Amino acid sequence: MLILGRHALQINAEAINSVNIFPVPDGDTGTNLTLTMIAVEEEAAKVANGTTSEIMHAIANGSLLGARGNSGVILSQIFQGFTRILADKDQIHCEDLATALEEASKEAYKAVGNPVEGTMLTVMREIADTAILKASSSENITQFWEHISHSANESVARTPDLMPALRQAGVVDSGGLGLAILIEGALNKLQGKDVDKHQLLSMKNVSSDANIQKVNSDFISATEEDLYGYCTQLLIHGENLDTEVVREQLAIIANSTVVVGSDVLIKIHAHSMDPGPLLSYGVTLGTIDQVNIANMDEQHKEFISSNRPQKEHQQTGILAIASGQGIVSVFLDIGVSHVLIGGDTMNPSIKKYWRPSI
Numbered sequence: 309m310l311i312l313g314r315h316a317l318q319i320n321a322e323a324i325n326s327v328n329i330f331p332v333p334d335g336d337t338g339t340n341l342t343l344t345m346i347a348v349e350e351e352a353a354k355v356a357n358g359t360t361s362e363i364m365h366a367i368a369n370g371s372l373l374g375a376r377g378n379s380g381v382i383l384s385q386i387f388q389g390f391t392r393i394l395a396d397k398d399q400i401h402c403e404d405l406a407t408a409l410e411e412a413s414k415e416a417y418k419a420v421g422n423p424v425e426g427t428m429l430t431v432m433r434e435i436a437d438t439a440i441l442k443a444s445s446s447e448n449i450t451q452f453w454e455h456i457s458h459s460a461n462e463s464v465a466r467t468p469d470l471m472p473a474l475r476q477a478g479v480v481d482s483g484g485l486g487l488a489i490l491i492e493g494a495l496n497k498l499q500g501k502d503v504d505k506h507q508l509l510s511m512k513n514v515s516s517d518a519n520i521q522k523v524n525s526d527f528i529s530a531t532e533e534d535l536y537g538y539c540t541q542l543l544i545h546g547e548n549l550d551t552e553v554v555r556e557q558l559a560i561i562a563n564s565t566v567v568v569g570s571d572v573l574i575k576i577h578a579h580s581m582d583p584g585p586l587l588s589y590g591v592t593l594g595t596i597d598q599v600n601i602a603n604m605d606e607q608h609k610e611f612i613s614s615n616r617p618q619k620e621h622q623q624t625g626i627l628a629i630a631s632g633q634g635i636v637s638v639f640l641d642i643g644v645s646h647v648l649i650g651g652d653t654m655n656p657s658i659k660k661y662w663r664p665s666i
Protein backbone atom coordinates (compact mmCIF):
# COMPACT_ATOMS: atom_id res chain seq x y z
CA MET A 309 0.00 0.00 0.00
CA LEU A 310 2.90 2.35 0.76
CA ILE A 311 4.58 1.53 -2.53
CA LEU A 312 1.49 2.11 -4.67
CA GLY A 313 0.63 5.24 -2.69
CA ARG A 314 4.12 6.61 -3.38
CA HIS A 315 3.84 5.63 -7.05
CA ALA A 316 0.52 7.44 -7.39
CA LEU A 317 2.09 10.57 -5.90
CA GLN A 318 5.17 10.33 -8.07
CA ILE A 319 3.38 10.08 -11.41
CA ASN A 320 1.09 12.96 -10.45
CA ALA A 321 3.67 15.16 -8.72
CA GLU A 322 3.67 17.82 -11.44
CA ALA A 323 -0.12 18.07 -11.39
CA ILE A 324 0.00 18.61 -7.62
CA ASN A 325 2.80 21.16 -8.05
CA SER A 326 0.76 23.08 -10.62
CA VAL A 327 -1.95 23.99 -8.07
CA ASN A 328 0.37 24.69 -5.12
CA ILE A 329 -0.47 28.25 -3.99
CA PHE A 330 -0.63 27.88 -0.17
CA PRO A 331 1.15 28.73 2.07
CA VAL A 332 3.49 29.89 -0.73
CA PRO A 333 2.88 29.72 -4.50
CA ASP A 334 6.13 27.86 -5.17
CA GLY A 335 5.01 24.69 -6.96
CA ASP A 336 6.78 22.04 -4.87
CA THR A 337 4.10 20.23 -2.82
CA GLY A 338 3.92 17.21 -5.13
CA THR A 339 7.69 16.90 -5.15
CA ASN A 340 7.96 17.23 -1.37
CA LEU A 341 5.25 14.65 -0.68
CA THR A 342 6.86 12.22 -3.13
CA LEU A 343 10.33 12.61 -1.59
CA THR A 344 8.85 12.12 1.88
CA MET A 345 7.12 8.93 0.77
CA ILE A 346 10.30 7.63 -0.87
CA ALA A 347 12.05 7.98 2.50
CA VAL A 348 9.16 6.17 4.22
CA GLU A 349 9.21 3.36 1.68
CA GLU A 350 12.98 2.89 1.90
CA GLU A 351 12.91 2.67 5.69
CA ALA A 352 9.91 0.32 5.75
CA ALA A 353 11.50 -1.94 3.14
CA LYS A 354 14.27 -2.76 5.61
CA VAL A 355 11.76 -4.55 7.86
CA ALA A 356 9.18 -5.64 5.27
CA ASN A 357 9.03 -9.13 6.77
CA GLY A 358 9.14 -7.91 10.37
CA THR A 359 6.49 -7.52 13.02
CA THR A 360 3.77 -4.89 12.90
CA SER A 361 5.64 -2.95 15.56
CA GLU A 362 8.87 -2.96 13.54
CA ILE A 363 7.13 -1.87 10.37
CA MET A 364 5.19 0.92 12.10
CA HIS A 365 8.35 2.18 13.80
CA ALA A 366 10.14 2.22 10.44
CA ILE A 367 7.31 4.19 8.81
CA ALA A 368 7.32 6.74 11.62
CA ASN A 369 11.10 7.06 11.63
CA GLY A 370 11.40 7.26 7.85
CA SER A 371 8.76 9.96 7.58
CA LEU A 372 10.39 12.05 10.31
CA LEU A 373 13.91 11.88 8.91
CA GLY A 374 12.86 12.22 5.28
CA ALA A 375 10.09 14.82 5.54
CA ARG A 376 10.38 17.60 2.94
CA GLY A 377 8.60 20.93 2.96
CA ASN A 378 5.50 22.01 4.82
CA SER A 379 3.34 19.24 3.37
CA GLY A 380 5.95 16.53 3.96
CA VAL A 381 6.41 17.45 7.61
CA ILE A 382 2.63 17.43 8.16
CA LEU A 383 2.45 14.04 6.43
CA SER A 384 5.19 12.86 8.78
CA GLN A 385 3.09 13.87 11.77
CA ILE A 386 0.10 12.05 10.28
CA PHE A 387 2.25 8.91 10.18
CA GLN A 388 3.41 9.47 13.77
CA GLY A 389 -0.17 9.34 15.06
CA PHE A 390 -1.26 6.58 12.68
CA THR A 391 1.60 4.20 13.53
CA ARG A 392 1.43 4.83 17.27
CA ILE A 393 -2.05 3.29 17.44
CA LEU A 394 -1.22 0.28 15.25
CA ALA A 395 2.26 -0.55 16.57
CA ASP A 396 1.07 -3.14 19.13
CA LYS A 397 -1.52 -4.85 16.90
CA ASP A 398 -0.98 -8.39 15.63
CA GLN A 399 -4.05 -8.04 13.42
CA ILE A 400 -5.47 -4.78 12.08
CA HIS A 401 -9.23 -4.38 11.72
CA CYS A 402 -11.33 -1.53 10.35
CA GLU A 403 -11.95 -0.18 13.83
CA ASP A 404 -8.19 -0.09 14.46
CA LEU A 405 -7.59 1.84 11.24
CA ALA A 406 -10.34 4.29 12.13
CA THR A 407 -8.80 4.96 15.54
CA ALA A 408 -5.37 5.34 13.93
CA LEU A 409 -6.68 7.83 11.35
CA GLU A 410 -8.39 9.82 14.09
CA GLU A 411 -5.13 9.97 16.06
CA ALA A 412 -3.28 10.95 12.87
CA SER A 413 -5.62 13.91 12.37
CA LYS A 414 -5.20 15.09 15.97
CA GLU A 415 -1.42 14.89 15.73
CA ALA A 416 -1.36 16.77 12.43
CA TYR A 417 -3.35 19.69 13.85
CA LYS A 418 -1.18 19.72 16.96
CA ALA A 419 2.04 20.00 14.92
CA VAL A 420 1.04 23.15 13.03
CA GLY A 421 1.60 26.48 14.75
CA ASN A 422 -1.38 28.15 13.07
CA PRO A 423 -3.75 25.53 11.59
CA VAL A 424 -5.71 26.73 8.54
CA GLU A 425 -8.87 25.10 7.23
CA GLY A 426 -9.09 24.24 3.55
CA THR A 427 -5.73 22.46 3.66
CA MET A 428 -4.56 18.86 4.02
CA LEU A 429 -5.39 19.21 7.73
CA THR A 430 -9.08 19.55 6.82
CA VAL A 431 -8.89 16.63 4.41
CA MET A 432 -7.24 14.46 7.08
CA ARG A 433 -9.86 15.40 9.67
CA GLU A 434 -12.77 14.60 7.34
CA ILE A 435 -11.13 11.31 6.37
CA ALA A 436 -10.95 10.43 10.07
CA ASP A 437 -14.58 11.39 10.61
CA THR A 438 -15.64 9.10 7.75
CA ALA A 439 -13.43 6.31 9.08
CA ILE A 440 -15.08 6.39 12.51
CA LEU A 441 -18.53 6.46 10.88
CA LYS A 442 -17.89 3.58 8.44
CA ALA A 443 -15.64 1.26 10.48
CA SER A 444 -18.32 -0.97 11.95
CA SER A 445 -20.50 -1.17 8.82
CA SER A 446 -17.73 -1.96 6.32
CA GLU A 447 -17.63 -5.57 5.17
CA ASN A 448 -13.83 -5.63 4.89
CA ILE A 449 -10.71 -3.44 4.78
CA THR A 450 -11.08 -2.78 1.06
CA GLN A 451 -14.60 -1.43 1.36
CA PHE A 452 -13.55 0.63 4.38
CA TRP A 453 -10.64 2.13 2.40
CA GLU A 454 -12.99 2.89 -0.50
CA HIS A 455 -15.12 4.96 1.88
CA ILE A 456 -12.18 7.03 3.11
CA SER A 457 -10.79 7.49 -0.41
CA HIS A 458 -14.17 8.81 -1.57
CA SER A 459 -14.30 11.08 1.49
CA ALA A 460 -10.82 12.43 0.71
CA ASN A 461 -11.81 13.34 -2.85
CA GLU A 462 -14.97 15.10 -1.70
CA SER A 463 -13.04 16.98 0.97
CA VAL A 464 -10.43 18.17 -1.56
CA ALA A 465 -13.20 19.44 -3.85
CA ARG A 466 -14.54 21.56 -0.95
CA THR A 467 -11.22 23.20 -0.03
CA PRO A 468 -11.83 26.33 -2.17
CA ASP A 469 -15.02 26.96 -0.19
CA LEU A 470 -12.96 27.14 3.01
CA MET A 471 -9.97 29.18 1.86
CA PRO A 472 -10.37 32.48 -0.06
CA ALA A 473 -6.88 32.20 -1.62
CA LEU A 474 -7.78 28.89 -3.26
CA ARG A 475 -11.05 30.31 -4.51
CA GLN A 476 -9.26 33.34 -5.96
CA ALA A 477 -6.69 31.12 -7.67
CA GLY A 478 -9.35 28.75 -8.97
CA VAL A 479 -7.66 25.62 -7.61
CA VAL A 480 -8.00 23.01 -4.85
CA ASP A 481 -5.49 22.62 -2.03
CA SER A 482 -2.36 20.87 -3.26
CA GLY A 483 -1.52 19.17 0.06
CA GLY A 484 -5.04 17.80 0.40
CA LEU A 485 -4.92 16.62 -3.21
CA GLY A 486 -1.64 14.84 -2.54
CA LEU A 487 -3.11 13.11 0.50
CA ALA A 488 -6.14 11.96 -1.52
CA ILE A 489 -3.88 10.61 -4.27
CA LEU A 490 -1.73 8.77 -1.72
CA ILE A 491 -4.81 7.14 -0.20
CA GLU A 492 -6.22 6.16 -3.60
CA GLY A 493 -2.89 4.64 -4.62
CA ALA A 494 -2.99 2.50 -1.48
CA LEU A 495 -6.58 1.54 -2.32
CA ASN A 496 -5.43 0.24 -5.70
CA LYS A 497 -3.21 -2.26 -3.90
CA LEU A 498 -6.18 -3.53 -1.86
CA GLN A 499 -8.22 -3.82 -5.06
CA GLY A 500 -5.43 -5.68 -6.86
CA LYS A 501 -4.94 -2.94 -9.47
CA ASP A 502 -1.94 -1.05 -10.76
CA VAL A 503 -1.84 2.73 -10.49
CA ASP A 504 -2.91 4.50 -13.68
CA LYS A 505 -2.71 8.29 -13.54
CA HIS A 506 -5.54 8.62 -16.05
CA GLN A 507 -7.92 6.51 -13.95
CA LEU A 508 -7.36 8.00 -10.49
CA LEU A 509 -10.61 9.57 -9.29
CA SER A 510 -8.56 11.99 -7.17
CA MET A 511 -7.22 13.64 -10.31
CA LYS A 512 -10.70 14.69 -11.42
CA ASN A 513 -10.33 17.55 -8.93
CA VAL A 514 -7.60 19.11 -11.06
CA SER A 515 -7.97 17.79 -14.59
CA SER A 516 -10.46 17.26 -17.35
CA ASP A 517 -9.92 15.82 -20.81
CA ALA A 518 -6.22 15.35 -19.96
CA ASN A 519 -5.77 19.09 -19.30
CA ILE A 520 -4.31 19.91 -15.90
CA GLN A 521 -5.97 22.74 -14.01
CA LYS A 522 -3.95 25.98 -13.90
CA VAL A 523 -3.86 28.86 -11.45
CA ASN A 524 -5.91 31.70 -12.93
CA SER A 525 -4.18 34.77 -14.30
CA ASP A 526 -5.78 37.22 -11.84
CA PHE A 527 -4.18 35.40 -8.91
CA ILE A 528 -0.83 35.30 -10.72
CA SER A 529 -0.95 39.05 -11.29
CA ALA A 530 -2.05 39.81 -7.73
CA THR A 531 0.76 37.79 -6.11
CA GLU A 532 3.57 38.38 -8.59
CA GLU A 533 5.41 40.91 -6.41
CA ASP A 534 4.84 39.17 -3.06
CA LEU A 535 7.90 38.27 -1.00
CA TYR A 536 8.17 35.16 1.17
CA GLY A 537 11.77 34.88 2.36
CA TYR A 538 13.26 31.51 3.21
CA CYS A 539 11.95 28.04 3.99
CA THR A 540 14.14 26.55 6.71
CA GLN A 541 14.18 22.91 7.79
CA LEU A 542 16.44 21.22 10.32
CA LEU A 543 16.71 18.33 12.73
CA ILE A 544 17.57 18.93 16.38
CA HIS A 545 19.20 16.14 18.40
CA GLY A 546 19.02 16.72 22.14
CA GLU A 547 17.73 15.59 25.50
CA ASN A 548 14.43 16.35 27.23
CA LEU A 549 13.20 18.28 24.18
CA ASP A 550 9.68 19.68 24.43
CA THR A 551 7.90 20.00 21.08
CA GLU A 552 5.18 22.22 22.57
CA VAL A 553 7.70 24.73 23.91
CA VAL A 554 9.63 24.71 20.62
CA ARG A 555 6.40 25.23 18.68
CA GLU A 556 5.42 28.20 20.84
CA GLN A 557 8.85 29.80 20.49
CA LEU A 558 8.95 29.36 16.73
CA ALA A 559 5.55 31.00 16.38
CA ILE A 560 7.15 34.19 17.68
CA ILE A 561 10.01 34.30 15.18
CA ALA A 562 8.60 32.57 12.06
CA ASN A 563 5.53 31.66 9.99
CA SER A 564 4.09 28.40 8.64
CA THR A 565 5.75 26.55 11.50
CA VAL A 566 5.48 22.79 11.82
CA VAL A 567 7.27 21.00 14.67
CA VAL A 568 7.28 17.22 15.00
CA GLY A 569 9.34 14.68 16.88
CA SER A 570 10.12 13.38 20.36
CA ASP A 571 12.09 14.30 23.47
CA VAL A 572 15.37 13.40 21.72
CA LEU A 573 14.75 14.33 18.07
CA ILE A 574 12.72 17.21 16.64
CA LYS A 575 12.15 18.24 13.03
CA ILE A 576 11.43 21.89 12.35
CA HIS A 577 9.89 23.53 9.29
CA ALA A 578 9.37 27.30 9.23
CA HIS A 579 9.18 30.31 6.92
CA SER A 580 10.95 33.57 7.75
CA MET A 581 12.66 36.53 6.09
CA ASP A 582 15.86 35.64 7.99
CA PRO A 583 16.76 32.01 8.76
CA GLY A 584 19.49 33.05 11.20
CA PRO A 585 17.37 33.25 14.37
CA LEU A 586 15.90 29.80 13.65
CA LEU A 587 19.34 28.22 13.44
CA SER A 588 20.54 30.08 16.52
CA TYR A 589 17.52 28.89 18.49
CA GLY A 590 18.07 25.31 17.31
CA VAL A 591 21.66 25.35 18.55
CA THR A 592 20.48 26.30 22.05
CA LEU A 593 18.45 23.08 22.19
CA GLY A 594 21.08 20.61 20.99
CA THR A 595 22.93 19.57 17.88
CA ILE A 596 21.40 20.62 14.54
CA ASP A 597 21.54 18.41 11.46
CA GLN A 598 20.09 18.18 7.93
CA VAL A 599 19.80 21.95 7.62
CA ASN A 600 18.02 22.91 4.42
CA ILE A 601 17.35 26.55 3.51
CA ALA A 602 15.43 27.32 0.32
CA ASN A 603 14.88 30.75 -1.22
CA MET A 604 11.08 30.83 -1.61
CA ASP A 605 11.16 34.07 -3.61
CA GLU A 606 13.16 32.37 -6.37
CA GLN A 607 10.82 29.37 -6.26
CA HIS A 608 7.87 31.77 -6.41
CA LYS A 609 9.30 33.50 -9.50
CA GLU A 610 9.69 30.16 -11.27
CA PHE A 611 6.13 29.19 -10.34
CA ILE A 612 4.74 32.50 -11.63
CA SER A 613 6.73 32.16 -14.85
CA SER A 614 5.51 28.61 -15.46
CA ASN A 615 1.89 29.73 -14.97
CA ARG A 616 1.97 32.70 -17.34
CA PRO A 617 -0.36 32.29 -20.33
CA GLN A 618 1.60 30.79 -23.20
CA LYS A 619 1.88 32.94 -26.30
CA GLU A 620 0.52 31.53 -29.54
CA HIS A 621 3.11 30.24 -31.99
CA GLN A 622 4.29 32.98 -34.33
CA GLN A 623 6.44 32.85 -37.47
CA THR A 624 8.24 36.00 -36.33
CA GLY A 625 9.28 36.73 -32.78
CA ILE A 626 11.33 39.20 -30.76
CA LEU A 627 14.24 38.05 -28.62
CA ALA A 628 15.48 40.45 -25.94
CA ILE A 629 18.59 40.29 -23.78
CA ALA A 630 18.18 41.89 -20.35
CA SER A 631 19.46 41.80 -16.78
CA GLY A 632 17.18 42.02 -13.74
CA GLN A 633 13.73 40.59 -13.08
CA GLY A 634 12.05 43.98 -13.35
CA ILE A 635 13.16 44.73 -16.91
CA VAL A 636 12.59 41.09 -17.88
CA SER A 637 8.96 41.42 -16.75
CA VAL A 638 8.57 44.68 -18.71
CA PHE A 639 9.81 43.04 -21.92
CA LEU A 640 7.47 40.07 -21.48
CA ASP A 641 4.51 42.35 -20.73
CA ILE A 642 4.98 44.35 -23.97
CA GLY A 643 5.04 41.24 -26.14
CA VAL A 644 8.65 40.08 -26.40
CA SER A 645 8.67 36.39 -27.30
CA HIS A 646 11.57 35.40 -25.04
CA VAL A 647 14.15 37.05 -22.79
CA LEU A 648 17.70 35.80 -22.35
CA ILE A 649 19.44 36.82 -19.15
CA GLY A 650 22.46 38.98 -20.00
CA GLY A 651 24.43 41.87 -18.56
CA ASP A 652 28.11 42.69 -18.16
CA THR A 653 30.27 39.80 -19.45
CA MET A 654 27.08 37.73 -19.90
CA ASN A 655 25.75 38.91 -23.26
CA PRO A 656 25.56 35.98 -25.68
CA SER A 657 27.09 36.12 -29.13
CA ILE A 658 24.62 36.88 -31.90
CA LYS A 659 26.22 34.11 -33.95
CA LYS A 660 24.84 31.57 -31.51
CA TYR A 661 21.25 32.54 -32.19
CA TRP A 662 21.16 34.07 -35.67
CA ARG A 663 21.20 31.90 -38.77
CA PRO A 664 21.10 33.60 -42.17
CA SER A 665 18.53 32.55 -44.73
CA ILE A 666 19.87 30.66 -47.74
